[in-house]
Amino acid sequence: MNDAANPGTVAPNGLPMNEQPAWRRDFPIDWPQDHFVARRDFTRFLVLTSLPFALVQVAVGVLNWMRRDRRKPTSKPIAALADIPIGGATTFCYPEKHDPCLLLRPDENTLMAYSQKCTHLGCAVTPNVDKNCLYCPCHKGFFAADTGRPVSGPARRPLPRILLENRDGVVHAVGVEVNAT
Amino acid sequence: MNRSLTREQTTTILQGILCLVLFVVLLQVWLLTATMNAWMGGDDSVLWPAAAASAVCAFLNFGLLRYLNRLAV
Numbered sequence: 479m480n481d482a483a484n485p486g487t488v489a490p491n492g493l494p495m496n497e498q499p500a501w502r503r504d505f506p507i508d509w510p511q512d513h514f515v516a517r518r519d520f521t522r523f524l525v526l527t528s529l530p531f532a533l534v535q536v537a538v539g540v541l542n543w544m545r546r547d548r549r550k551p552t553s554k555p556i557a558a559l560a561d562i563p564i565g566g567a568t569t570f571c572y573p574e575k576h577d578p579c580l581l582l583r584p585d586e587n588t589l590m591a592y593s594q595k596c597t598h599l600g601c602a603v604t605p606n607v608d609k610n611c612l613y614c615p616c617h618k619g620f621f622a623a624d625t626g627r628p629v630s631g632p633a634r635r636p637l638p639r640i641l642l643e644n645r646d647g648v649v650h651a652v653g654v655e656v657n658a659t
Numbered sequence: 660m661n662r663s664l665t666r667e668q669t670t671t672i673l674q675g676i677l678c679l680v681l682f683v684v685l686l687q688v689w690l691l692t693a694t695m696n697a698w699m700g701g702d703d704s705v706l707w708p709a710a711a712a713s714a715v716c717a718f719l720n721f722g723l724l725r726y727l728n729r730l731a732v
Contacts, residue, residue: 514670517677518727524680525724531687532717535694535710542703597700635700656701 487511556581556642556649562589567605569594572640572651579640580605580612581649582623589649591640592626598633612637669730676723683716690716 487508489498495506551573562568562583570591572579578594584607592612594602601616611629612621619631626637641653664672694709 510666510670514666514673517670517673521673521677521680521727522724524677524684525720528680528684528687528717528720531684531691532710532713535687535691535706535713538694538698539706539710542698542706638701 551651551653553643553650553652556591556651559589559644559647559649562649565607567607570651573654578602579651581640581642582607584610584623589642589644590623591642591651592621592637593640593654595637596633597628597635597637598631603637664730672730673727676727680720680723683720687713687716 487495487506488510489495489502489506490509491498495503498506554572556570556572557568562581564583564586567580567582570579570581571577572591579591580594580603581589581591582605583589592603596603596614596616596619598614598617598619601614603612603614603619603621605623606613607623610623612623612626613619614621614631614633617632619633620629621627621633621637622629626639628634628636639655640651641655643650643652690709690713694705697703697705
């Protein structure tokens with residue numbers, strides 16, 4: 479298949495080079511060689527994409543490690559227990575001022591608090607204590623008020639729960655419990 | 660390296676390496692997606708095992724590329 483004048487060169491039709499048209503003799507392309515080089519270069523490109531994937535994974539780990547200290551929330555008073563209506567809800571911000579949260583009081587002895595950001599796209603959820611649920615109006619998502627778990631709609635993760643403590647009649651937020659499942 | 664290999668043989672080896680590399684890169688894509696999903700949901704226990712697995716995949720790919728570069732063209 480190889481031509482004497484062009485060793486290693488193979489035309490697409492497999493004929494020797496002296497039987498090829500003039501244009502092909504002027505510009506001989508070795509197609510098997512071309513395929514080899516193209517696939518080798520594509521393999522190199524894939525290997526080069528492999529490294530950024532590993533670097534991003536490590537970067538996420540480092541970012542998580544750097545944020546770990548910032549995630550230790552402090553205790554913060556929310557409201558006096560007497561000011562929270564039974565069967566009602568109130569809003570507060572915790573742990574930072576840009577983290578809106580909801581405090582629910584379905585009955586006299588029960589207090590529950592969740593982050594107000596929907597775990598789908600971050601819209602503010604609104605409480606519906608009568609129906610024991612939290613509602614996200616953006617995409618009609620519902621969360622169970624007693625657990626924070628999504629019960630319908632596009633959200634797949636539960637709302638982060640705010641840990642509460644009652645200290646001498648004043649409700650304090652003392653932590654955030656993020657549950658992935 | 661292997662001058663006894665014909666071009667057809669090296670092309671076959673190349674295609675095998677290409678399939679392996681493609682599979683490993685797809686595995687890394689899946690690892691990154693699953694890791695981000697877990698991390699955004701508050702589960703950070705999988706971050707470092709996934710990073711280690713992805714690094715192993717990258718080393719495997721570079722090993723395959725090194726072998727590929729040694730193949731006679």
